[in-house]
Amino acid sequence: MHRRYVKVLEDVLDANSTIAAANREDFERASVKVVNLMSAPGAGKTSLLERVLARLDGVRVGVLEGDVQTALDADRIASLHVPVVQINTEPRFGGECHLDANMVRSAIPALPLDEIDLLVIENVGNLVCPAEFRLGEHHRVMVASVAEGEDKPLKYPLMFRACELVLVNKIDLLPHLDFDLERFLGNLDAVHPGVDRLLVSAKTGEGLEAWRDWLVAAAVREASRVA
Amino acid sequence: MHRRYVKVLEDVLDANSTIAAANREDFERASVKVVNLMSAPGAGKTSLLERVLARLDGVRVGVLEGDVQTALDADRIASLHVPVVQINTEPRFGGECHLDANMVRSAIPALPLDEIDLLVIENVGNLVCPAEFRLGEHHRVMVASVAEGEDKPLKYPLMFRACELVLVNKIDLLPHLDFDLERFLGNLDAVHPGVDRLLVSAKTGEGLEAWRDWLVAAAVREASRVA
Numbered sequence: 001m002h003r004r005y006v007k008v009l010e011d012v013l014d015a016n017s018t019i020a021a022a023n024r025e026d027f028e029r030a031s032v033k034v035v036n037l038m039s040a041p042g043a044g045k046t047s048l049l050e051r052v053l054a055r056l057d058g059v060r061v062g063v064l065e066g067d068v069q070t071a072l073d074a075d076r077i078a079s080l081h082v083p084v085v086q087i088n089t090e091p092r093f094g095g096e097c098h099l100d101a102n103m104v105r106s107a108i109p110a111l112p113l114d115e116i117d118l119l120v121i122e123n124v125g126n127l128v129c130p131a132e133f134r135l136g137e138h139h140r141v142m143v144a145s146v147a148e149g150e151d152k153p154l155k156y157p158l159m160f161r162a163c164e165l166v167l168v169n170k171i172d173l174l175p176h177l178d179f180d181l182e183r184f185l186g187n188l189d190a191v192h193p194g195v196d197r198l199l200v201s202a203k204t205g206e207g208l209e210a211w212r213d214w215l216v217a218a219a220v221r222e223a224s225r226v227a
Numbered sequence: 228m229h230r231r232y233v234k235v236l237e238d239v240l241d242a243n244s245t246i247a248a249a250n251r252e253d254f255e256r257a258s259v260k261v262v263n264l265m266s267a268p269g270a271g272k273t274s275l276l277e278r279v280l281a282r283l284d285g286v287r288v289g290v291l292e293g294d295v296q297t298a299l300d301a302d303r304i305a306s307l308h309v310p311v312v313q314i315n316t317e318p319r320f321g322g323e324c325h326l327d328a329n330m331v332r333s334a335i336p337a338l339p340l341d342e343i344d345l346l347v348i349e350n351v352g353n354l355v356c357p358a359e360f361r362l363g364e365h366h367r368v369m370v371a372s373v374a375e376g377e378d379k380p381l382k383y384p385l386m387f388r389a390c391e392l393v394l395v396n397k398i399d400l401l402p403h404l405d406f407d408l409e410r411f412l413g414n415l416d417a418v419h420p421g422v423d424r425l426l427v428s429a430k431t432g433e434g435l436e437a438w439r440d441w442l443v444a445a446a447v448r449e450a451s452r453v454a
Contacts, residue, residue: 008235040267040268040269040352041267041354041375041379041382041383042267042372042374042375042376042379067382068355068382068383068384068385069381069382069383069384070378070381070382072378072381072382095355095385096355097324097353097355097356124355125267125354125382125383126324126353126354126355127268127352127353128295128322128323128324128351128353129324145269145374147269147372147374147375147397147400148268148269149269151297151299152268152269154296154297154299155268155294155295155296155297155299155352156268156295156296156352157295157296158295158322170374172403173374173400173403173404176399176400176403177400178430203405
């Protein structure tokens with residue numbers, strides 16, 4: 001069973017890369033830069049978008065929401081009057097645990113690419129498989145909540161290595177947690193030395209100006225080597 | 228690509244069920260009851276085990292640790308002088324995002340089944356795929372951290388439906404979060420009406436007696452219908 005499974009998954013990843021390249025071409029033809037935003041469930045991806053999307057200094061942004069089920073996050077983003085398209089992975093195989101390039105491809109016709117400069121793709125909450133599946137993005141960002149503990153970079157190194165920016169979220173909770181920030185950042189540097197990181201709190205607003213500035217710059221920045 | 232992928236995954240799930248049944252037979256032959264413990268990354272599975280494993284009232288317990296990488300959790304459990312076996316999914320396909328029955332099967336020879344009454348399998352941190360892959364367990368428990376937000380039962384319904392007990396962890400953080408516990412429990416009942424739930428804090432110890440009592444009872448309880 002196992003060998004066949006691995007072979008098919010390798011084929012799937014190859015096909016995914018081909019489709020991701022086609023997506024990238026479509027995005028570049030429309031001069032749209034794309035950010036793939038990933039995290040564990042409940043780390044705060046949607047909240048961190050909600051807090052900055054309306055203040056992007058003239059950068060026109062759209063959002064592609066990936067979830068196993070529900071349009072809860074898309075509804076939150078739409079209330080900001082930002083164009084948003086929802087992908088639910090549920091109608092597929094029992095709910096895929098990640099977005100893949102083909103799902104994004106199927107959503108492209110619904111995206112107003114000519115009217116935006118920046119597309120943020122909010123991936124399914126998962127620290128494993130989303131790191132494997134390129135979507136055609138230029139930039140990859142992950143959110144790590146301090147409530148998840150210091151050991152996560154060591155336990156999910158592929159995800160932490162696959163990103164060019166790590167948003168360390170919920171820092172307002174630090175006084176209430178047994179979380180050693182220095183140890184977490186040491187673990188982060190152990191798996192991805194020197195990766196950019198921002199300490200943020202969607203609740204208090206701390207660090208959100210820097211996150212907004214990063215997104216504004218991403219709209220014109222060349223694709224990252226890790227994307 | 229997609230249809231072939233789905234077909235192969237269906238085959239994989241079929242094969243998984245067959246192997247899970249063989250695992251279950253091995254466990255029953257040794258009179259060992261098995262709990263599959265699941266959650267998102269950083270919800271507190273290991274901490275909730277650490278706090279009760281040494282106080283199980285004569286129930287002899289062993290632990291099978293599943294992680295993409297590292298033996299960090301196994302080391303924490305081993306320090307309690309509890310027999311523990313580590314499975315790392317990393318040598319397989321880029322790090323599987325869940326345990327499957329075959330991984331558990333490969334670990335059975337290393338488990339002292341004749342010397343334990345209860346085996347706790349700590350799954351890979353993920354709210355999607357672990358719910359799909361039966362391991363041969365009798366009971367399925369999940370941990371939901373209040374730091375993850377109220378919407379998680381709606382967004383990951385399969386996981387919340389697949390369990391007979393939901394441990395609502397980190398309730399010590401409630402005063403510091405915008406988390407509406409009643410709304411969370413309403414969402415939980417919407418996807419899995421009346422499922423057992425315990426409000427716990429691995430940090431303050433609140434609710435841990437009930438969690439310990441549940442584990443002690445699980446060592447003699449018949450398999451759940453949801454397992």
